[in-house]
Amino acid sequence: MRIIRDFDLSSFNTFRIKVKCACFVEYESAKELETLDWDSLPQPVRHIGEGSNLLFTGDFPGTILHSCIGYIKYVDMGLDEVPVIVGSGVKWDSFVEQTCRHGLWGAENLSLIPGETGAAAVQNIGAYGAEIKDIISGVVCYDLQERKKVKFPAGECRYAYRDSLFKEAGGRYIVTSVLFRLTRRYRPLLDYKGIRQALCLEVNARPDDLTPMQLREAIIEVRRSKLPDPGELGSAGSYFKNPVVRATDFAGIIDLARRDFGNDVSIPHYINPDGTIKIPAAWLIEKSGLKGSTCGGAAVYEKQPLVIVNATGDACPEDILALESHIVSTVQERFGITLHPEVEHI
Ligand SMILES: Cc1cc2nc3c(=O)[nH]c(=O)nc-3n(C[C@H](O)[C@H](O)[C@H](O)COP(=O)(O)OP(=O)(O)OC[C@H]3O[C@@H](n4cnc5c(N)ncnc54)[C@H](O)[C@@H]3O)c2cc1C
Structure with missing residues (x-):
């Protein structure tokens, strides 16, 4: 087991954001977890994997746990x-x-x-x-x-x-x-x-x-x-969840789309078994004109607008958060739909 204080997490998040945690614990067996002195660790304690579905919004004040159980x-x-x-x-x-x-x-x-x-x-x-x-x-x-x-x-x-x-x-x-x-x-x-x-x-x-x-x-x-290769371009994959709306609200969304794109516009959608309607967030982002948008070092990925990338390699959490809120407010204005991040914020 290794326990390291003031640990750099750049290689433990696929956005490649430069953040640190107060303590990093990496263990090699389930037995080691049983012997760990949990009460002595800086709090809170959080387990991560490769950090490919995470956004660190700043330095983490507690302990990050990581498994090296490799069989x-x-x-x-x-x-x-x-x-x-x-x-x-x-x-x-x-x-x-x-x-x-x-x-x-x-x-x-x-x-x-x-x-x-x-x-x-x-x-x-x-x-x-x-x-x-x-x-x-x-x-x-x-x-x-x-x-x-x-x-x-x-x-x-x-x-x-x-x-x-x-x-x-x-x-x-x-x-x-x-x-x-x-x-x-x-x-x-x-x-x-x-x-x-x-x-x-x-x-x-x-x-x-x-x-x-x-x-x-x-x-x-x-x-x-x-999709971008995280080894070449930092990202956390699909950034937003696909929104699910009530069938009664879908008609209003179609009206808003017609206002901007004409009567021929058709919104791709999937009808869930309970009658609610799932709309691809990527389509909403693209139709809001956001493909390629940037905030500091963060950008909406050109090939797949559902992905936010660390385009310059030195994006900070604030850049990604600013782009996230720009996307949410623009889609909200155009379609009246609120997008929610799929990526977990820590
Ligand atoms: C380019 C790209 C493409 C992707 N494509 C897909 C896709 O097609 N489908 C898909 O589903 N996802 C996709 N993802 C998202 C991501 O890869 C998955 O969610 C993946 O399972 C996260 O694994 P991780 O090891 O990076 O976990 P992390 O992001 O580090 O953690 C994810 C969650 O698991 C918890 N966790 C991690 N390890 C443990 C553990 N041992 N015990 C308890 N809790 C733990 C964390 O606390 C966190 O809540 C993609 C991501 C990227 C960057």
């Missing part, structure tokens, strides 16, 4: 359904790459999502028609309140869209390992827009000889064409 155990490779136990500090995409190399299905559509496996289980990450909850069979945690190990079967993790029991509990549970169930049975998910095209397949095609690795490579190709 991947295939319980029985001889089975059709292969159970795998993965330490929370394992880089998510290294795990996905390894499972695809073993010919196992389940994680391939979640290729190239930044971050660590523990955080992925907290966030219920999702992409291209897949969510991590569909391959998780259990999550092992250290309960900070009871100071003991606890194990949650998947059914008790209260998974929902980018949400879980661990998020709701506000830091009570430290995820130490995640149990997955992957399969050797052929089960590609190809229906999401752009996947078949990247594989050069006809509409509805489902070739028998496709491998998880080929699908992973197609997903990577699609992602690279749209």
